[in-house]
Amino acid sequence: MGDKTNDRRSVIMIVASMLIFGTIGLFRRYIPCSSAFLAFVRGILGGLLLLAFTRINKMSTGEKLPRQTVTWLAVSGAVIGINWMLLFEAYNHTTVAVATLCYYMQPTIVMLVSPLLFREKLTKRKAICAVIAVIGMVLVSGVTEGGGNGAGNLKGVLLGLGAAVCYASVIIMNKKITGVDAYRKTTIQLLCAGLVMVPYMLLTGGIDGAGFNTTAVILLLVVGVIHTGFAYVLYFGSMDGLKAQSIAMLSYIDPVTALLLSALVLREPLSAAGVVGAIMILFSAILAEKRINE
Secondary structure, eight states, rough: HHHHOOOOOHHHHHHHHHHHHHHHHHTTTTOOOOOOHHHHHHHHHHHHHHHHHHHHTTTTOOOOHHHHHHHHHHHHHHHHHHHHHHHHHHHHHHHHHHHHHHHOOOOHHHHHHHHHEEEOOOOOOHHHHHHHHHHHHHHHHHGGGTTTTTHHHOOOOOHHHHHHHHHHHHHHHHHHSSSHHHHHHHHHHHHHHHHHHHHHHHHHHHOOOOOOHHEEEHHHHHIIIIIIHHHHHHHHHHGGSHHHHHHHHHHTHHHHHHHHHHTTSSSOOOOHHHHHHHHHHHHHHHHHHHHHHH
């Protein structure tokens, strides 16, 4: 992939998918339902849309998957569902910008655990990137400002970091899933992500339609169909026409979009220290990705 010339159509597709992903925090603000129910709808609608897309385009071989592969797909899908639920809940307790930046600590988490799980060498550059990201996280969390953001903000930070840990776990588990095309793998994972929310909602009473109106239902459908199914179709459809490093770099359109929307549309504050922390987190992640793909 490294020798490819980026295809213009593929660039447009991945940029569009990242812009869509970057707006999900904004939509969450206006959907009055539990985070578990939102994760359920997102997983089921997104999974069904991907399934229909692969069937219509005859992209699925229908070949039976080994039991071990199915198990890993189911487990990783369940973790994706928990990841979404934590992220959506983080949006309820802190700003979209802070929750998103906490979530984008996942490359640092993967870097730190890879030497233990995969015996990959933690290079000097990776170690420096990890330190930069951690310092940036401290600045973004607001603890350097005397806790002025309150306990709610701290809870949002912890929920965002929890989502990052889950997403990092999915990345690690995906290393064990081979022999499955990206569309089929993601379809199974999305459906499992939605289904795992059902028992949780039944136990916690998370199915709550209070405050729902026509606008909220439309926004909920947009998150499931556009932010999940359609966005993943664009994302995976762009892969064959892009260099690996380009994919990594363009992926950061997502958090940058979320930060801009948080400030310009939602008018959510981000302190000077938070801005410095945001730059440090994104810079460390991009620097680490650049090194990996060289």
